[in-house]
Amino acid sequence: MKLIDRIALILVIVGALNWGSVGLFGFDCVAFLFGGQMSTLSRIIYSLVGIAGLWCITLLFRDVDRVD
Numbered sequence: 147m148k149l150i151d152r153i154a155l156i157l158v159i160v161g162a163l164n165w166g167s168v169g170l171f172g173f174d175c176v177a178f179l180f181g182g183q184m185s186t187l188s189r190i191i192y193s194l195v196g197i198a199g200l201w202c203i204t205l206l207f208r209d210v211d212r213v214d
Contacts, residue, residue, distance in 0.1 A: 157198035177186050
């Protein structure tokens with residue numbers, strides 16, 4: 147697996163955990179850690195997670211021969 151694929155998956159997992167905490171507890175971890183939803187750093191994190199999600203769509207359509 148390429149490095150960019152791993153980074154994208156990590157960011158998507160971070161986003162999923164953040165949305166899970168919002169849904170279950172009403173707590174936005176990214177906003178809490180980086181100064182609110184509209185802070186520049188939070189918006190960068192949200193944007194990176196969104197781009198990573200788009201990148202991960204490509205994983206569904208790849209034809210990769212797997213060696214076990």
